[in-house]
Amino acid sequence: MPASVRALHVFRSIAPLVSDESSGVAAALSRALVGAGERVVVVTRRPPGLSDDAMERVGLARRLDPIEVAAASAPLGRVRLTVREGSLAGGAVPTFAIEGPGSGDDEVLAAAALELAARRGIWPEVVRARDDAPHIIAHTEERPPPAGAIPPAAVLLVGDAGASATPVPARLRSALAAAHRIALPSASYAGELLERGEGELIESLRRKADDVRGIPNGVDQAHWNPARDPHLAGPLEPTRAGKAELKRALRRELGLAPGPAPLAAALGPFDLLDADAAEGLAHVGAHLVLVHPPGGTAEPGEVSRELARAHPMRVRTVHADAALFHRIIAAADIALYCHRPAAGGFSPLFAMPYGAVPVAPRAGAFADAVVDWDPSSRTGTGFLFSPHRPEDIPAAMRRAVRAAASTEVWDQLVRAVTHVDLSWRTVGIRHAELGREAVRRARRAPG
Numbered sequence: 001m002p003a004s005v006r007a008l009h010v011f012r013s014i015a016p017l018v019s020d021e022s023s024g025v026a027a028a029l030s031r032a033l034v035g036a037g038e039r040v041v042v043v044t045r046r047p048p049g050l051s052d053d054a055m056e057r058v059g060l061a062r063r064l065d066p067i068e069v070a071a072a073s074a075p076l077g078r079v080r081l082t083v084r085e086g087s088l089a090g091g092a093v094p095t096f097a098i099e100g101p102g103s104g105d106d107e108v109l110a111a112a113a114l115e116l117a118a119r120r121g122i123w124p125e126v127v128r129a130r131d132d133a134p135h136i137i138a139h140t141e142e143r144p145p146p147a148g149a150i151p152p153a154a155v156l157l158v159g160d161a162g163a164s165a166t167p168v169p170a171r172l173r174s175a176l177a178a179a180h181r182i183a184l185p186s187a188s189y190a191g192e193l194l195e196r197g198e199g200e201l202i203e204s205l206r207r208k209a210d211d212v213r214g215i216p217n218g219v220d221q222a223h224w225n226p227a228r229d230p231h232l233a234g235p236l237e238p239t240r241a242g243k244a245e246l247k248r249a250l251r252r253e254l255g256l257a258p259g260p261a262p263l264a265a266a267l268g269p270f271d272l273l274d275a276d277a278a279e280g281l282a283h284v285g286a287h288l289v290l291v292h293p294p295g296g297t298a299e300p301g302e303v304s305r306e307l308a309r310a311h312p313m314r315v316r317t318v319h320a321d322a323a324l325f326h327r328i329i330a331a332a333d334i335a336l337y338c339h340r341p342a343a344g345g346f347s348p349l350f351a352m353p354y355g356a357v358p359v360a361p362r363a364g365a366f367a368d369a370v371v372d373w374d375p376s377s378r379t380g381t382g383f384l385f386s387p388h389r390p391e392d393i394p395a396a397m398r399r400a401v402r403a404a405a406s407t408e409v410w411d412q413l414v415r416a417v418t419h420v421d422l423s424w425r426t427v428g429i430r431h432a433e434l435g436r437e438a439v440r441r442a443r444r445a446p447g
Helices: 021-035 051-055 105-117 136-140 169-178 186-198 198-208 240-252 275-279 301-309 322-331 364-369 394-403 408-420 424-444
Strands: 006-009 041-045 062-070 078-088 093-099 125-132 151-156 181-184 212-214 263-269 287-292 315-319 334-337 357-361 384-385
Touching: 006 021, 006 105, 006 136, 021 041, 021 093, 021 424, 041 105, 041 364, 051 424, 062 105, 078 105, 093 105, 093 263, 105 136, 125 424, 136 151, 136 169, 151 169, 151 424, 169 198, 181 186, 181 424, 186 198, 186 212, 186 364, 240 263, 240 287, 240 322, 240 408, 263 322, 275 301, 275 394, 287 301, 301 315, 315 357, 357 364, 357 394, 357 408, 394 408
Parallel strands: 006 041, 006 125, 041 093, 125 151, 151 181, 181 212, 263 287, 263 334, 287 315, 334 357, 357 384
Antiparallel strands: 062 078, 078 093
16 A cells, blocks of 8 residues: 655635635545545635634634744734644544734745644645645745755646636746646546647646646535435435436426426536527427526526427426425436536536436546447447537437437446446545655656
């Protein structure tokens, strides 16, 4: 078994201190790496406005002696910070949260992280930082390590590289140059960017192509677990028979016609869908629920509104609360994605463990996890289409409906879908290996 690596994660935010998706991913990754054998410590900042009681409730109750670190923006060039110690991610990950004047500065956060690591005897072999606050990577080059230690290796976690600002901020440029490994949230996405992407950040990634890896994130298992979904009456058996009563009830609730047609949940946004492709979807032989999930701000587009108006017994557009959203996913035979996967968040394929067969664009996390169904060999885990050809969307749906016409074929396909590994356990194992690669790479580096 590989030796345990000590890792320092420096994140602007992490769940449950902050409840957005990127903070949830930071917590899930840290917990997964502990599960994979790393000795992970997180340094973050206390979110503004979070009460002392709230800090204690999430597990950060103990106050340590204050620390002082350099801060170019401070009047005297230094700031004094309060430090809280505890653990997050269900108690699995030791965590320090800094607070005080200057703690909102990413340079201060990075300096505080290394000061704590040196003082507490937890100097890391590898540091990880996200691209929104990569300052720790440059700081590890600038700060001498404690006596007997060596500078740590660095892994930079890049999210949506295609949406990055131009020009690239100076600290991110330095982190890209200094990082020993760079992780993107999908192997397919990484390949697309390196081959066809544009912009300064992509050019920087191309210069470091040998150090770039793509590792898809896992499903948000705190919210999506068919065995213990609080929005369902009990554990879901993710089979056609197990979904039958859920489907009948949902059809009645939404006013869809009864019958044996497969039920497809189309998960917004619907960026890849044009009017002709949408009309084609109404005639593939499935009932279609166009779902706008809870928390989404986008209004239904004209295409989806018109489709529901024109075909009221086969198509519905739904703004779902959490309970309805989960019931739709649990009842669905097919999960239709008419958009490219967002980079950097949880896996969008949370419907697969519920037995919903994906119909998705051949891009990013979809292309990583879904193998296109081959009817001759009866192999695959879904139906892929070109993200550049809207007319391919109804064609892929027709292939799915044809497969669903055979109980034997569909049962085999659903079994394959529910056995696709979308767990954070596997994500942790892959990131742990990437961390070991970074350490080996750093120790081979000249100087």
